[in-house]
Amino acid sequence: MNYKKQNMKVLFQLKDDDKKRQTFSNILIIFILAMTVFMIAGIINTDEEFSLESIFTMVVLPLLMIGLYIPLTKKTFVSTLGIHKRGGLIKWESIKNVNYHKPNEKGMVIVKVLYSIMSKDASADITINKDDELLEVFKETVKEYRNTKKKEKKSGK
CATH class of the missing domain: 1.10.287 (Helix Hairpins)
Structure with missing residues (x-):
């Protein structure tokens, strides 16, 4: 809410x-x-x-x-505020790095999101099927929102 x-x-x-x-x-x-x-x-x-x-x-x-x-039981989703995983929010501003690993034997790509929470580094793993179009959408969304949030933060907005 x-x-x-x-x-x-x-x-x-x-x-x-x-x-x-x-x-x-x-x-x-x-x-x-x-x-x-x-x-x-x-x-x-x-x-x-x-x-x-x-x-x-x-x-x-x-x-x-x-x-x-x-x-x-909640599904992971991406919003304009950040990535919501297991009821928690990883804000776009707090994401430091996003690494896309090679697909495993099941064809799943593990995305490792490194972020800062309360002045400590944490990481979250997100699994996406390599053949799913959501992988490209996820990459573009992360690229777009991380860049815009960093620009807003630097400009003082």
Whole structure:
């Protein structure tokens, strides 16, 4: 919601990035919900009293786990503000370097983005299929937005 106040516009989504992590997170959320339903049904069927521990185990703990895994289910996308990966934002101004590695045996190009966050260097890996037209679009977008953001920063805007 904070980014929408800055007139963020989504340019495109990367469908191949973090595919395994998204699938695993979705399966884990479904498993947590199913276990919660089974625990509630088990307590109702045994006519036990609801204690504070059982309420915590059945309701609060699954909600916390789901809250932790929801950002991991989101797809990576590129916007006018930067690259959004796993619920975090890599701003165009903070990107120092972008390296495009050769395709691996599965035909995937790993893009290593080196950026600065709180005066420390960090890196993020983004996976794009070498035959996908999004690879060229991604390259052009990174080139364009990194250059314009640096110019704006130098000119004092």
